[in-house]
Amino acid sequence: MATAEPDYDQLLRANLERVFNERDDEARARAIDALFAADPVMYEPDNIVEGRAAVSAIAGKLLEQFGPTFRFTATGRAVGHHGLAVLRWEAGPAGGPVAVTGTDAARIVDGRIAELWVLLNAPEV
Template identity: 35%
Template sequence: MSDVQQRIERYLAIWNETDPAARRAAIGEMWTERPLYVDPLGVAEGRDAIDGFIGAAQQQFPGMVFRPAGTVDAHHNIARFTWELGPEGGEALVVGFDVAVFADDGRFDRVHGFLDKVPG
């Protein structure tokens, strides 16, 4: 999976996309027809639910950006990566890692998220 790093960067870009139409189009392109996103804060089944979950995160943390924090570790159709959420160029308020499972065509099918650092 030589393009996994690029897929993860595009995945994080979706979390930063504030234009609803552009975000929804990117989700439609990057995720399978029946995807699942799970983290400690909730479960999103389907593209519409994932879009809503991302929009809610943007409302909870206005002006913050998701960025990679380290290298992507991948094998077969699975990747794990650490990410940060914070102000552009500033200290991260939230740090977590996700495990992504890709479909045979390379699209995201399942993402399991974990939170390592959250605001108090």
């Protein structure tokens, strides 16, 4: 018997909003506890991050590095099935130009993010 698919769009949008746009460390940690598996792994282009605390630290560092109005925004609905989901996004300062675009690909286990791949698009020339 097939199990019901999770709401991939809700889950990956919540990850952008409640984790990667959250500047409050405690609120971000609570969101990660709710959205991520116990021992998540995040694959960045040049780094592998393991564990909830490490994911939180990376998100906080990104927000600090890029300034107080920097935000990630979904550019469509997430799609997925059988435990794999993808969401396209863009990021940049509020009211400013888009600084980076990319796609998050996630392996979902029991309704939570177990693995997250951050895929960055090449800069437009």
